[in-house]
Amino acid sequence: MASAREMKLRIKSVKNIAQVTRALETVSASKVRKAVNAVTATRSYATKAWQVLKHVAEQPGRDSLHPLLVERKKVRNTLVVVITGDRGLAGAYNSNVIRYASQRFDKNTVPVKYVAIGRKGRDLLYRRRKELLGEFSNLPAAPSFFDVSAIGRLVVDAYKNGEVDEVFLVYTNFINMARQTATVKKLLPLELTDENRVQDFEQHHNGPAAAYDYEPDQSIILDEIIPRFTALQVYQAILESQASEHAARMVAMHAATDNAKDLAGAYQLAYNKVRQQGITNDILDIVGGAEALSAK
Amino acid sequence: MTIRCEIVSQDRTVFAGDVDIVVLPGAGGEMGILPKHAPVLTTLKYGVVKIRKNGKEELFTVAGGVAEVQPDIVTILADAAENVDEIDVARAEAARTRAEEILAKGVPADTDAYLAMEAALRKSNLRLEAVSRYRKGGTRVSTSEH
Numbered sequence: 516m517a518s519a520r521e522m523k524l525r526i527k528s529v530k531n532i533a534q535v536t537r538a539l540e541t542v543s544a545s546k547v548r549k550a551v552n553a554v555t556a557t558r559s560y561a562t563k564a565w566q567v568l569k570h571v572a573e574q575p576g577r578d579s580l581h582p583l584l585v586e587r588k589k590v591r592n593t594l595v596v597v598i599t600g601d602r603g604l605a606g607a608y609n610s611n612v613i614r615y616a617s618q619r620f621d622k623n624t625v626p627v628k629y630v631a632i633g634r635k636g637r638d639l640l641y642r643r644r645k646e647l648l649g650e651f652s653n654l655p656a657a658p659s660f661f662d663v664s665a666i667g668r669l670v671v672d673a674y675k676n677g678e679v680d681e682v683f684l685v686y687t688n689f690i691n692m693a694r695q696t697a698t699v700k701k702l703l704p705l706e707l708t709d710e711n712r713v714q715d716f717e718q719h720h721n722g723p724a725a726a727y728d729y730e731p732d733q734s735i736i737l738d739e740i741i742p743r744f745t746a747l748q749v750y751q752a753i754l755e756s757q758a759s760e761h762a763a764r765m766v767a768m769h770a771a772t773d774n775a776k777d778l779a780g781a782y783q784l785a786y787n788k789v790r791q792q793g794i795t796n797d798i799l800d801i802v803g804g805a806e807a808l809s810a811k
Numbered sequence: 812m813t814i815r816c817e818i819v820s821q822d823r824t825v826f827a828g829d830v831d832i833v834v835l836p837g838a839g840g841e842m843g844i845l846p847k848h849a850p851v852l853t854t855l856k857y858g859v860v861k862i863r864k865n866g867k868e869e870l871f872t873v874a875g876g877v878a879e880v881q882p883d884i885v886t887i888l889a890d891a892a893e894n895v896d897e898i899d900v901a902r903a904e905a906a907r908t909r910a911e912e913i914l915a916k917g918v919p920a921d922t923d924a925y926l927a928m929e930a931a932l933r934k935s936n937l938r939l940e941a942v943s944r945y946r947k948g949g950t951r952v953s954t955s956e957h
Contacts, residue, residue, distance in 0.1 A: 556822040563819050563886050567879045730853035731838040739854065740877050
């Protein structure tokens with residue numbers, strides 16, 4: 516068993532760690548509140564925008580409507596946008612996203628390029644020798660749409676100029692404080708569920724389909740909304756991920772504080788025993804010495 | 812027979828409910844939408860969306876955006892939207908004065924800043940105009956209420 520002095524040092528360092536993790540937990544708790552407010556506020560708009568995009572994609576002859584709606588016959592390159600945090604100490608938050616991405620895309624038949632949002636994801640992808648097309652880190656907390664619109668533009672441009680033929684978004688969906696799950700969303704080209712496909716098929720075969728009237732003009736309006744609503748999905752995913760990151764960090768730091776307390780308690784107990792043993796030994800020595808003297 | 816109407820701005824759902832008619836400021840002019848309207852996708856101008864339900868009218872300012880009309884639902888995705896009754900006149904006025912002052916001092920060199928200022932000015936003007944035109948009893952000063 517270690518000496519009493521060594522144990523005292525260890526208790527002190529464990530208590531220090533507990534203090535730091537508790538502080539981090541408190542900070543995350545206040546950040547998570549803001550992030551959750553931000554994500555829930557924009558969620559309805561983003562969901563509706565996505566619905567409108569899907570409706571547009573359901574239109575007959577979608578390929579001729581807008582270049583971003585064209586489903587290319589042959590997919591030669593895939594782009595994956597991976598959203599992680601800039602910092603660690605958030606439990607399995609960052610590694611979950613990367614693990615999910617590599618499970619999903621490592622066996623991809625065509626080359627995969629990555630765009631990393633967040634420093635941790637960048638480092639992890641880099642270490643796995645993935646091809647990075649772009650990297651965005653140090654995003655502000657609760658970013659505005661304009662802070663991140665460059666990311667959306669990069670993605671849309673890469674798709675438009677044929678550099679990539681499909682775009683996926685891998686991010687963490689914020690479900691509640693205790694549950695966040697890594698998810699993937701196909702961003703471009705817009706994908707319809709099978710159910711919609713059947714409808715589309717029937718529309719084609721049951722006379723005229725209910726196509727939109729466009730005002731002012733089909734190309735003007737689609738040019739305006741498709742890139743913007745696509746970028747909006749990236750924005751929403753970033754907000755979801757940020758809320759998840761703070762929640763994950765809060766939970767992880769809470770657990771760390773609890774563990775440190777348990778550990779400090781266990782060490783304290785061991786230290787007390789060592790100290791008591793030492794005193795008992797000292798007394799035994801003294802008594803033994805005194806007896807030896809009086810026996811003479 | 813009603814049609815579902817949802818007005819969503821970038822930061823909240825402003826209105827959601829079943830209504831009799833929706834009148835919205837489309838790019839090609841005012842459009843009245845009744846149930847079973849043909850599908851339309853239109854951009855919106857700065858203006859006022861009117862909703863009527865059981866003879867009762869509700870008004871919302873919208874600062875641009877997009878509206879999607881389906882036979883059973885109208886989805887209005889506005890860049891900014893609010894109920895005319897909720898507009899804070901004092902705040903809108905203050906915002907207008909501030910924007911006008913800044914613009915009067917000279918055009919900001921930064922294009923983005925200029926566009927943001929101009930949009931803010933247009934938004935404040937829209938709000939104030941909507942209040943003076945549509946709110947019952949004319950313009951009320953919000954600070955004297957409640």
